[in-house]
Amino acid sequence: MGDVFQHILDALPLVFSLGTIIAMIGGTIIGIAVGALPGLSATMGIAVLIPLTFTMEPVVALGMVAGIYNGAMYGGSIPAILLRIPGTPAGIATVFDGYPMAQSGHAKLALRISLVSSSIGSAVSAIALLSLAPPLSLIALKFSAANYFWLAIFGLMTIAVLLSENPVKGLLSACFGLFVGMIGIDMMTGMERFAFNELELLSGVNIIVLLTGLYAIPPAIDLALSPKKPDAEVKAINEEEMAFRWSSLIPVWIRSSIIGVVTGIIPALGGNVAALFAWNEQRRSDADKDKYGKGAPEGVAAPECANNADTAATLIPALTLGIPGSSVAAVILGALLVHGLIPGPQLFRDKAEITYGFMLAMLVTSGLMLILGSVGARAFVNVLKMPTQLLAPMIFVMATIGVFAIHNSMFEVWLMLGFGVLGYAMEKMDIPTAPAVLAVILGPIAEENLRRALLISGEGVFSLFQDVISLLLVALILATTALPLAMKMWRRRRSRIEALASRD
């Protein structure tokens, strides 16, 4: 633990250097704006901006990423409260009470509650990351190839099954990701696979190329085809200050922060799940259930605190084991790799300054968000009036320049645009893109570790079931895949029984 403290002290000067502070402020502003614009998500914002951070010092670049991530989670609540449109999927639960509050003339208070709750959630999450990731990274040493294989399979299954309404579509998307992950030179034998003698494909598809294509291009196409007019007029906010007892929110914050951190650590459960869960839990635990959905301040605080408490926690498995639990964690993993940071225990040792710098930046940006959000409240509300026609070309240009900058390769620009068109088609067919992205990362981890486990033991398939961690993971995989199916069958049977019963 003393080590951790020392590393934090070492990283402080890096985080508080002028460049990093400017980057964090810039990142937070961009994040809030991106989050506030419906259709643009934190994932997209980071994916587009990563390549532009190539030339920056790692801590500066990651400080900006931290700002965007935290900022976007709060930004999503601005249109949720004012327009009833969640800016990001994680803002859905904020609509329930935020919009009614604004309608009854308390928009300013709702925005303030959202901002304060978001900042508190982010701060708790960053502290969880700082205190949990370093000790957990040491456990990574104990992870054998077989454990990694099961962990990757667990990640893949939960994502494919939980992330989509239709598990078949989720699996379809995951299978596409598995295929893309296979392109290139096979690690274990040195053979070329699906490279079609194309030099550019020998080292596989770069994850940033795929992410930019799938996350930046579809919303840009959507915006270009049907630019949304700012139809719902944003009312000027100049109501009277309402007397409000902030201390009444403290239990809400405690409960929601814990919910956010826990859901964050579990793969596949993102900020949207955390927010919905926290809002439900808040209503369940309150004696006065009727006030929810009609403009209860607690109903704004709970989901906003939870979706921000999810942010840094999601990065715990990504930083310690290299297993991203959500698409935004995958993008941030990509950002780390771009700057030569490879997940695992050595990240907290050899690159301690940068890693701790990044984790501290998650904490510092949660505070920055509070300051910038209060100072610039009016300006951020105006983001909603921005003509969306301007956004599409901006995203296209940034994505193209960014991807070209990775390897100075036009081939990758075309590849990115190809993935963009594909991602657009997938969205229109309601096929989720997140399983594909995660499969590109998790697929090779699963494959290599399976083959490595078999190679090391030389005892065949049984070696995969030989230790406690493996068995535990297998049980989790069975539970996550079988439970939703069983629930569905049980519900179907019950409805059939009810149908039969009602016939009598």
Next chain:
Amino acid sequence: MIKLAIASALVAGSITAAHAEYPERPINMIVAYSAGGGTDIAARTLAPFIEKYLGEDASIVVLNRPGAGGEIGFTELAQSKPDGYTIGFINTPNILTIPIQRKARYSLESFTPIANVVDDPGAFSVLPSSGIKTFDDLIAYAKENPGKLTYGSTGIGSDDHLSALEFERITGVQLKHVPFPGNADVRTATLGGHIMMASMNISETIADVHEGALHALGQMSNERWDGATEVPTFKEEGYDVIMGSMRGIAAPAGVPEDVVAKLEEALKAAVADPEFQTKAKEQHLALSYMNAAAYKAELESLDATFRELWETTPWVQE
């Protein structure tokens, strides 16, 4: 008369332009690996010192062209114009093994070696708790437990892999190769006890050796590296394995000789610069300067070794 004067002035002017001192515009330095990686950091640390000794106006732009184990960057270097304005880092063994193991668009003859900068010898390391202290212990263990001695490398055809193959060829023991994507993974797997031995460059393993987390059996250089004087060489122990990762600078074949000479001289001065030496030490760079002739001879001899090894043990099976 005036016309003639202007014309002769123009001619004179153009002659001096043609003979202007090299370099008169920025030099591109291709690095075939990602920004932030070992080769890239070495290149970016060295570049300002080459500029310093090339002349006041010299400027070097580092271009990262990673991919396909370096093949993309090497190919670009091989195919660029041999005018001295494109140079690049070439890394062994990849520069030599890629054309051996697959059809590549370059060969060793496509380059003019200028100077070697880094030579990071390979090393074998084990956990101190493994009970293996010497090569004799290692060989005895491998003979008693056939197929049990697993070692990790940074992939098929890497120097870590090839050196182990060479060790097997010399000693006749059988080791089990487990490839990993990078040295961080090899290190983790060795420390976690999932594999028995790490075949990893000495500069990458020495920090763990100093901390007592790993025990290095030997390093594969002619002489002990300054940074790891307590680790014996394979040769001292009676196993003639010389292998490592050499990183040097080359230009495309056909570069004018005066340009090569100028670059060679600048590189020699840059590597010897005390300020660069200090920076290299901070980064654990195993410096080993070699001039153009020595570097070329070394590359050719290594190439012959790899071709021989490929004949007996092709490391990529079709």
